[in-house]
Structures are given as structure tokens and as C-alpha cells.
Amino acid sequence: MDTVIDAHNISKVYNRNTIPVYAVNNVHLHLNRGEFTALVGPSGSGKTTLLNMIGGLDKPDEGNIFINGQDITALSANELIDFRLRNIGFVFQSFNLIPVLTAKENVEFIMQLQKMDKKDRDERVLQLFQQIEMVDKLDERPSRLSGGQQQRVAVARALATKPQFILADEPTANLDSKSASNLLDIMAKLNKEENITFLFSTHDQRVIDRARRVITLVDGRIINDTAAVSTAHQQA
Amino acid sequence: MILSIAWRNIWRNKVRSITIMLSIALGLFSGLLVLSLYQGMMNSRIRSVIESEVGHIQLHHPKFKNDYEPEFVIKRGEDILNQISKLPEVKFVAPRSISMGMLSTANGTAGVQINGVVPGLENNISQLKSKIQEGDDFDTLKRNQIMIGRKLAGKLKVRRGSRVVLTFTDPAGEIIAGAFKIRAIYKSENTQLDESYVFIMKNDLNRLLNIDPDFHEIVILLHHNEDVKPVNQKLKKIFSSLRSETWMEISPETELMTKTVDQYSYIIMIIIMMALAFGIINTMLMAILERTREIGMMLALGTNRLRIFLLVLYETVILTLAGTPFGLFASWLLISYFNKQGLDLSYLGSTEMLNNFGFGTMIYPEFPKEKLSGIVIIVIGTALISSLFPALKAIRMQPVDALRK
Known part of the structure; x- marks a missing residue:
């Protein structure tokens, strides 16, 4: 299988000069294309920090992260911006759409950054809004959309440039059960039909239940990885 | 976007x-x-x-402005005036005789520039008549009338009808004095000029200086400000024996x-x-x-x-x-x-x-x-x-x- 994410011995340390606190401590993580993975753990366990490092938003103090074989820890800040644009889709906890743009423009924005031409953009936007079942909300501003609808637009935006994988930081945290369930259905469908790789950080049992792989993080260390367990079972 | x-x-x-x-x-x-x-x-x-003091362009004998010596007159001035007045850019033209001298009254004296003007023509150029605060314009039938500025009148404590004596030198260097009666007191927007410029009729000054029919200055007012430089160039060519200056050269300040x-x-x-x-x-x-x-x-x-x-x-x-x-x-x-x-x-x-x-x-x-x-x-x-x-x-x-x- 294609390796999408390969993190080696990564650590993130705060207060290195006083009392060092390991947000992420010597983590190895390997994700293949098409995986639907939940990163779970209590608050402060290092889920968001690990996700930020994999997404190129933060740099590890130790170790290397390879995305599709490219070591992103060696990239400069400006190279990382371009790398994120072309390879990674983000879904944030609190929706984070640009409030002055319509739902369509929010999705189109990211494609414009990639200099996609107008015709291709229009086709892709329509396709994505069909997938998130929101064709009738194309011209609505985020303030006129529910939390669930905004998060679906965020998923569409994350998919707009056909990234290598999507990182979702607690995507259902601010959603009611029905909206969360709808969102998970859409993401699961995209994962299944288009083989898109998803990595979530979550507390939400509904997400954990739908994930095919669950990685548990405590005090910055992986204490359990269902993929590793099943591999061990298979080897036994 | x-x-x-x-x-x-x-x-x-x-x-x-x-x-x-x-x-x-x-x-x-x-x-x-x-x-x-x-x-x-x-x-x-x-x-x-431009409109009250120097006009757009002035012509003088090349040496006149060095020391304002009365001998440096513009010869055949009337012919030159006629030629200039025919230029299409020219609105008005007027001659002036000028002498530096002293104005004396019973209360004191003051150094002045005596401007000998032709009333009808001068009013077109410097609107002298419109500046009169007290008294009347020159009566061309009378001799030895003078207009002085309000500031000078106050300084010398004179008024309309007062008699004053002008003293200056003629082209031969002889001192001449003439008694004048104040015809009018004027006030312009320039206090300094009001204090130092007096106006008499050109005929009176020419007679005392014995320079008739010549004079010292030709003042030209044009229709348009932007014509100043080209007309000045033209005048320099036509009247090469005279010094032609624009208002910017005359009043560089x-x-x-x-x-x-x-x-x-x-x-x-x-x-x-x-x-x-x-x-x-x-x-x-x-x-x-x-x-x-x-x-x-x-x-x-x-x-x-x-x-x-x-x-x-x-x-x-x-x-x-x-x-x-x-x-x-x-x-x-x-x-x-x-x-x-x-x-x-x-x-x-x-x-x-x-x-x-x-x-x-x-x-x-x-x-x-x-x-x-x-x-x-x-x-x-x-x-x-x-x-x-x-x-x-x-x-x-x-x-x-x-x-x-």
C-alpha cells in the first residue's frame, strides 16, 4: 500500500530550558493511503500538537515527518505554506470559514490559490457541493449556515485541491448528534469511494466508532494503535 | 479574490x-x-x-535701472508705444517718466519714487483711479498735481489740498524743485509702495526734467498671463536697444x-x-x-x-x-x-x-x-x-x- 504519512521519532518539547514538558514524545506514526484513522486521548495528551506537526503547521523539535516521501521538517516556512496548499486538507474544530465569502467562494478560494482555471473550478465546486449535499447553499454566507453545514463546507474546501490526506481536528466537537452523524457519513463515503485518507483527532465516541483505526495518545506517547494490534494478531 | x-x-x-x-x-x-x-x-x-504695480512686461533704456539716472530715456518712445499697442497679445500699454527724489512738507521729508504718468493710460494699467480714497483723478488741464499714498500722507501729516515740494535732479545733474498740490490720496494693497510711490502727470515731470517727448518706462499689460515669456522674447528681438523684462524679473521676490x-x-x-x-x-x-x-x-x-x-x-x-x-x-x-x-x-x-x-x-x-x-x-x-x-x-x-x- 502507498505510504502517505511516515513520522519517525517525533517529539515536541515546551519549556526546554526550565522544566521540559513533552507535548509529543518520541512518536512513530505510519499511515497508508485510504486509511480512516482516529487519534484519541484525553485533553492535553498531544493530539492537536501531533496533528499540527503532521500538517506542517508546527515543527517537531526532534524527528522527521515524511509526507509522500518528502521530509517536511526540512522545508522553510514559505515552502511549507505551498506544500500545505498542494498536499494537505484541513478541517478545524470551529468551522473556520472566511465569513465574508459565500460557501462556494470559500471552496473556490483554495482552488484560486492553486491557480486553477475558472471552468475547472466551477465543475469541481459543483461536484463537491453535490458530495456534501449542499448544492442549494452555494451562495449563502457562513453566518446563514448551521454549524453542521459550515463543517461540511469546510470538508468540501479541504477536498477542493485533491490533497494527499485530510487532517481534521475534532471536527464534530461543536456539532449536534444529527449534524455530526451527517458529517461522518459524508467523510466515510468520500473515504470509501474516493480512497481519501482521513486522520482525525477526537474525543467523540461516534467518530471513534466509525474509524477503522484508532491511535490512543497519552502524555504525548502512543499507548495503543489498533492497526499495530491487528498486525500483531495477524503475525501471531 | x-x-x-x-x-x-x-x-x-x-x-x-x-x-x-x-x-x-x-x-x-x-x-x-x-x-x-x-x-x-x-x-x-x-x-x-501685475495689474497694479509692474504690468506683465516693462521696457527701459538698458542703463536706466542701474541708478535711475533721468538721462537714460527711451528715445522715439511714442513710435515704440504705437508699435507695441498693435501686437495682438497686448491689452494695454502706457508710458512713465520716473525720477527718484525727496518729498518735503512743513512736517518732514521722505524719499520717494516720482512716477510721471498719463492718467488715461495709467488707469488702464495700474487702476490708479480706483485706489483713490480721498480726492479726484488728475485734471489734465491743471499743472503740478500730485497723488500720494495714505501711509505717506499720515507720516507727513498732509491731506488733500496740502502743498508739497518735490526735489530731484535733472539729466544734467542740476537739482530741481517743484511745488505740487495734493490732488488725491490713494491706498493700494501694498503699504510699502503707498509709502514710497507718488504720482504726478508725465507732462509735469518731463517739463521739469526737460526730456519731452521721451520718457523712461513702457509698461505693458497682456490679455493672458501665459503670453508673458513669448511676448518678452518678441520684444527683445524687435527692440534690441532696450531692456525688456517680465514681471518675474522685475519682482523676483x-x-x-x-x-x-x-x-x-x-x-x-x-x-x-x-x-x-x-x-x-x-x-x-x-x-x-x-x-x-x-x-x-x-x-x-x-x-x-x-x-x-x-x-x-x-x-x-x-x-x-x-x-x-x-x-x-x-x-x-x-x-x-x-x-x-x-x-x-x-x-x-x-x-x-x-x-x-x-x-x-x-x-x-x-x-x-x-x-x-x-x-x-x-x-x-x-x-x-x-x-x-x-x-x-x-x-x-x-x-x-x-x-x-
Whole structure:
């Protein structure tokens, strides 16, 4: 299988000069294309920090992260911006759409950054809004959309440039059960039909239940990885 | 799309944006008002210099202005006057005989420039008649009448009808004295001239100097200011034995004053805009800090720092440029009104001071059309400079920190 994410011995340390606190401590993580993975753990366990490092938003103090074989820890800040644009889709906890743009423009924005031409953009936007079942909300501003609808637009935006994988930081945290369930259905469908790789950080049992792989993080260390367990079972 | 986001961002906080636009409009309005006042004052001074004092062009014997020696007259002056009056650019032309001398009364003496004029022609050039405060214009049938300025009359304690004695030298170097009766007391917008210029009829002065029919000066008034240089060139060629000078050469201090005021007006504009710049920086910083998370998200998604910089820059420039037409229009409206009605500065009690510098009290502010491009450059420059600090603040954000806010 294609390796999408390969993190080696990564650590993130705060207060290195006083009392060092390991947000992420010597983590190895390997994700293949098409995986639907939940990163779970209590608050402060290092889920968001690990996700930020994999997404190129933060740099590890130790170790290397390879995305599709490219070591992103060696990239400069400006190279990382371009790398994120072309390879990674983000879904944030609190929706984070640009409030002055319509739902369509929010999705189109990211494609414009990639200099996609107008015709291709229009086709892709329509396709994505069909997938998130929101064709009738194309011209609505985020303030006129529910939390669930905004998060679906965020998923569409994350998919707009056909990234290598999507990182979702607690995507259902601010959603009611029905909206969360709808969102998970859409993401699961995209994962299944288009083989898109998803990595979530979550507390939400509904997400954990739908994930095919669950990685548990405590005090910055992986204490359990269902993929590793099943591999061990298979080897036994 | 960055431009579109910038435009829409401006309207997220309408009150704040409108306030800053109005500040820019008000700053521009004040700046233009000051510029127009300066422009009006300078134009009035130039008009006064040309129409009341020196005309557009003057011709003299090449040596006359060295020491104002009466022997250096313009020969065949009447022929030259006729030739000049036929030039299409020339509106009026008049001859003057001039002598430096002393004016004596029972109360004292004063050094004066005695101007011998032809009343009908002189009134076309310097509007002498219109400046008379007390008395009448010259009676061409009478001899030895004199007009003196209000300031000089006050200094020598004389009034209309008083007798004065003019003493000066003739071309042979002999001292001549003549008794004159004050026909009128005039007051111009230039106190210094009022104190040192006296007017008598050319015939009287020529008779005393024994230079008739010649004279010392030809004053020319043109139809249009812009013809000054070409006509001067033409006169230099036609009358190569005479010295032909424009008003700028005769009164270089007026030209220098115009240029200095021009520079001052730009400095005032820049000071006003600098004060405004702090308001703009403050507003934009607030806007950026309020949107820290949003900018962090844009950076996380892959918006490069140049685009974030442009976003802030566009917002600032749009805010600034949006206020500009209001400022321009409001100032144009007010300046146009006062350009027609005039602005009387005598209410400020500054008549004496203004007259001492050769300025009138009635100002007709003029919209500084020719300075508009300079003003727009200053406004855009202000916007660009004001946007730098907030824009740098925005691009220095780290997405991971900004997203936590």
C-alpha cells in the first residue's frame, strides 16, 4: 500500500530550558493511503500538537515527518505554506470559514490559490457541493449556515485541491448528534469511494466508532494503535 | 479574490470604516482648504503685482535701472508705444517718466519714487483711479498735481489740498524743485509702495526734467498671463536697444514667494496626512487583531504571506481612497463658493499685516487643480505607509499560534 504519512521519532518539547514538558514524545506514526484513522486521548495528551506537526503547521523539535516521501521538517516556512496548499486538507474544530465569502467562494478560494482555471473550478465546486449535499447553499454566507453545514463546507474546501490526506481536528466537537452523524457519513463515503485518507483527532465516541483505526495518545506517547494490534494478531 | 475579500472586510465593521473614511475626507478637506487659501493669496498677490504695480512686461533704456539716472530715456518712445499697442497679445500699454527724489512738507521729508504718468493710460494699467480714497483723478488741464499714498500722507501729516515740494535732479545733474498740490490720496494693497510711490502727470515731470517727448518706462499689460515669456522674447528681438523684462524679473521676490508657498502647502498636506496615518494604522491594527484566527486559518490553508500582505494593503488603500472623493468634493464645493463670494480676512484684524506684505484682505481661494495629482500621490503614499505596520504584523503570524486565539 502507498505510504502517505511516515513520522519517525517525533517529539515536541515546551519549556526546554526550565522544566521540559513533552507535548509529543518520541512518536512513530505510519499511515497508508485510504486509511480512516482516529487519534484519541484525553485533553492535553498531544493530539492537536501531533496533528499540527503532521500538517506542517508546527515543527517537531526532534524527528522527521515524511509526507509522500518528502521530509517536511526540512522545508522553510514559505515552502511549507505551498506544500500545505498542494498536499494537505484541513478541517478545524470551529468551522473556520472566511465569513465574508459565500460557501462556494470559500471552496473556490483554495482552488484560486492553486491557480486553477475558472471552468475547472466551477465543475469541481459543483461536484463537491453535490458530495456534501449542499448544492442549494452555494451562495449563502457562513453566518446563514448551521454549524453542521459550515463543517461540511469546510470538508468540501479541504477536498477542493485533491490533497494527499485530510487532517481534521475534532471536527464534530461543536456539532449536534444529527449534524455530526451527517458529517461522518459524508467523510466515510468520500473515504470509501474516493480512497481519501482521513486522520482525525477526537474525543467523540461516534467518530471513534466509525474509524477503522484508532491511535490512543497519552502524555504525548502512543499507548495503543489498533492497526499495530491487528498486525500483531495477524503475525501471531 | 483577495481584493474582493479586502472590500468585503471593510464593511464588516461599518461604523469603524465610515469613521476612518470621514477622517480621511476631513483631513483632505482641511488640507485642500489651506492650499486653496494659499493659492488664492498668491494669485491675488501676483495679480496685484501685475495689474497694479509692474504690468506683465516693462521696457527701459538698458542703463536706466542701474541708478535711475533721468538721462537714460527711451528715445522715439511714442513710435515704440504705437508699435507695441498693435501686437495682438497686448491689452494695454502706457508710458512713465520716473525720477527718484525727496518729498518735503512743513512736517518732514521722505524719499520717494516720482512716477510721471498719463492718467488715461495709467488707469488702464495700474487702476490708479480706483485706489483713490480721498480726492479726484488728475485734471489734465491743471499743472503740478500730485497723488500720494495714505501711509505717506499720515507720516507727513498732509491731506488733500496740502502743498508739497518735490526735489530731484535733472539729466544734467542740476537739482530741481517743484511745488505740487495734493490732488488725491490713494491706498493700494501694498503699504510699502503707498509709502514710497507718488504720482504726478508725465507732462509735469518731463517739463521739469526737460526730456519731452521721451520718457523712461513702457509698461505693458497682456490679455493672458501665459503670453508673458513669448511676448518678452518678441520684444527683445524687435527692440534690441532696450531692456525688456517680465514681471518675474522685475519682482523676483513675488516669484520666490509663490514657489516657497507652494512648497509650504505640500508640507502642510504631508503633516495633516501623517496625523491621519496614525488613525489608519490604529484602525487596521484593531481589524487585524480581531481577525487573528481567520488569518491563521488562511495561512494554514496555504495562503502565502504576500497575499496576506496584499489583503491588508488593499483594505487600507480602499479605506483611504474611499474617503478621498468625499474630501475632494466637499472642499471643491466650499472653495468654489468662496472663489465667487470672496473671503474677507479683514474680520481677523490682520489688514495691516497683510498689506505690509503686499497682500489684499479679500482672498478668492482657488481649488488647486494643478496640485491634484501631487495630493493624490500624498494620499496614496499615506495609505501605503499606514498599511505597512499592520500588514507586517499580519504576515508575521504563525498559523499554529493564530489558530489557538
